Amino acid sequence: MDGPHDLGGAPGFGPVRFDPDEPLFDHDWQRKVFGLTMATSTIGLYNRDENRHARERMPAADYRATGYFEQWLVAMETNLTELGVLDAATLRARVEEFLAAPDEEVRGKAQPDLFELFRDTLEFGASLDRPVPTPPRYAVGDHVRAVSSAKPGHTRLPAYVRGHLGVVRRVDPAFVLPDTNAHHEGEHPEHTYNVAFNAHDLWEKGDHEVRVDVWESYLEPAD
Template structure:
């Protein structure tokens, strides 16, 4: 979570607005990008942490000037070219062809077995919960978020690093994104819901900022 997407506490972006009546997709191409991403990850070409990290690696200005599913498309192309599934030059040529002839028909392959797998993933999910050692911390424990996150992909927000909080809930053990994104193993860890003082984190506010974190993101505060 190091990069242009880590916007917690960053000024100038305004509030996050959500309209429950907005459609899930504003264009048909967004639906297709979603389907392609889900399909290629469902057959284990890459995992969800790799996919997130591909978006995180976009240049700052490009990231902030593109829409959500444009970022998904960039990540899809990044993952598939880095894996050798697609050739970057061939992708550029194909894009040029469609820019010249946007109405061109795209031929696909009929793979009903993939559709069934894809549908099951959408309906039932693909849990990353795993067994792990007993939790190191308990509800009420005072903990400090580590100051230095692992380079690369991490889910520890920059705005809580180095701050002291209190464990409010002990959750299950899940795959550690920091290593899973880089093929360094799943290394499952216990996860916690930790409450941080808004005044400590933001400099104002009398409420708690609740953050879900992995065990290696925390150290005893006392």
């Protein structure tokens, strides 16, 4: 899906600035959004690819006007509403309750079993690597081309590499295919690769490599 999130090489946004001392959370509400998202996904209401796809579907103006954890909040609300766990009227009512009494303690209940599951997920992770019965199609050094188009819906293939030639630099384990996992079409794990593209080929400037991690179906043999 070509959405507002796919900004690689887009003009007018300036350099990406990185602060090595930046805190994980600037505000307490961000910590809560992270916790709620992890909790609702950990119990299986939706998966991480559905979460990403919900953010991608935000209107471009809204996406660019909101911060990272605001986008997480929108994605969680979108997923839970589409699943029927929440409804828009209830959500609006709770927001109005909060705005009327922002200092009042939010109602909730202790769920120790969920806490243990959540803690284990944070500590040990929830990897999406999977075994596949076939060997990798490509090897290190192979010249490949990124497919020129992506089907509608979620994909992890950046628009700026589509149709361009690259070289396989590393063969990685097989992982769940996001394109199907985001739409309840099955996991369909595939081998993944780290592919190097020439920056000048992508953007007509630069002489460095641009490394992109891609799934096998995102590639085809070079002509």
